[in-house]
Amino acid sequence: MRFRHRDEIWRDFPDLVPGVLYTEAITPTADVAAAVARHTATALDRLARTGESAMPEIQAWRRAFAAQGVKPTQYRCASESLLRRLRREGTLPALHPLVDLCNAVSVAYAIPVAVIDLDRVAGDLEVGYASGAETYETFGGTVEQPDPREVVFVDGEGFAHARRWTNRQSGRSAIGPSTTRALIVAEALHGTAADDVPKLLDTLAGALRAAWATDPAPAILTAAHPGFDTAA
Template sequence: MSAFLPSISPEIATIAPGFRAISLRVEAATLTVPELGAQQLQEACRFVQNGGAAWADAHLQAWAEVFRAFGAKPQRTPCSAEALRKRVLRDGSLPAIDPVVDLYNAISLRYAIPVGGENLAAYIGQPRLVVADGSESFDTMKEGQAALESPERGEVVWRDEQGVTCRRWNWRQGVRTRLSAADPQMWFILESLPAMPLEALQQAGAELAQRIAQMMPGSHIESSLLTLA
């Protein structure tokens, strides 16, 4: 694999002190156990309905506070982990979408942690977590049609050299880098605040890597811990 260096802007330290993340880069092999994703998703939904992780409430509340710190309204645009959890508690389960998407959503639910999955081949340059200036471009869908919009000034976003890939930190992913099980180059980011034990973050990353290896035997996976330091 070539050099891969996701980065975190120093400005993030003032918004989310103690932020850390697990980055997983995957060169995917052939998908041979596609049913694993839906199975893991069903198990994770049951786990959430039975109470979930011990740190879940504190971690998701910490994310809500971080969202408020950069001007977002978590009641309307919650972090991705909170949005998934609310759906499960309301509906009892989530529908299967795609084997890989189901798998990383299962990890998000089980560990009460935002998890993003990206088609790395669609990236222009390296992923960067930054504070937007408001001029960046974000590709999305509106009323079934492709559309472009810009983040708000001061909003925390993931981006590459072409534009924003995920708005409001981990709230909504762009179309260009959307991931599916058919993509050979994958990147996953598991995002944690200090309310979640570091050991739990590391366990979440290890479990995601293990399940990917089970689903696509022979995949090459690189894991690294990203911190503000």
């Protein structure tokens, strides 16, 4: 499978720094509690000093959403939504070890992190503007069609695996008990993203090695080198 951002995304968002990581041998029984607690504590410490809306990582995504015609206080990037929940409740829900780990790292860095079950993706996966003909499945099982020009993750059969870019993933490719292969995508637009995204990937790669004894393959994408190929 090949993952890439289309040229139109690089043209309209030249500050984008995407990091991707492919991992195998995922099981639902790994113990990530210590790592989740550590990264959650980092996020809580930062939240005690500043609200999520004031963080440069979140402000950059708010500007990007506004540029797409999406109201940023109605549809928030995933890391902002998680930080808001963490601030209100003091913890994040336990869903699956891989999701829990990625959510904890996401709030620690205030950067959206998507986690996609690759066995639920048809063909290649691209980030680009929707035509309006794509099919999106919610976590509740209902079907929606993205708005034309909305940024989506779309596969070779027209299934949208995320709506409004970093706002909401699809239930179709959500991580579950049967997941063994996953693509992790972290995307940032703020001023220090070129330093922060590689650090985030290194953090996740180390945690994956510790929890699943897997050897994840990370990469930073650029407009000159926009594609990432997973192992066969």
